[in-house]
Amino acid sequence: GAGVSQSPSNKVTEKGKDVELRCDPISGHTALYWYRQSLGQGLEFLIYFQGNSAPDKSGLPSDRFSAERTGGSVSTLTIQRTQQEDSAVYLCASSPPPTNNEQFFGPGTRLTVL
């Protein structure tokens, strides 16, 4: 497939557990973004990667959240000690070089923390 893919599509976990969300960007896209969409907060930026480095991680809500990107491709968003307020849809997007006008979004991972 040519689009951004995310896995899993749905994740249900218990409060206090750690979760990992994966994003496969479109091949050749150097920029990668994570966003969170929840009913109360709308769409919020979490972190931006250019290659493997993260020049902007200002949106990560707490130190329980971390992300990495390897090989300039796949990215993993990790949430430690999940809380109920972490329940949301986590969206990944990528865009090609040079800095481009359009971000291509994946289908999202719906996270439910019980």
Place this chain on the structure above:
Amino acid sequence: AQKITQTQPGMFVQEKEAVTLDCTYDTSDQSYGLFWYKQPSSGEMIFLIYQGSYDEQNATEGRYSLNFQKARKSANLVISASQLGDSAMYFCAMSPWGGSEKLVFGKGTKLTVNP
């Protein structure tokens, strides 16, 4: 800080008519980009249209056009000849530096197209 305001939580339009979705923004940046995305009930975010802050002409993409009024800091989306498939959430967003770095989104407008 950048802020996007969409004042219409919901809009209704008859099929084949035109509709305008409002968006105002606030930024102190001189260079920025404005975007509209569509999110159907299936959840995917679909890019519709882009306007750069230095673009003198309003952007158009098929049935979508962006009514950019820089002095008023507004970037309204106009959909002509509405179709039933246009029913979705519509989000206005901006990026601070005119390129695709982080997007700041509005709360969205739910558009319903009636037959």
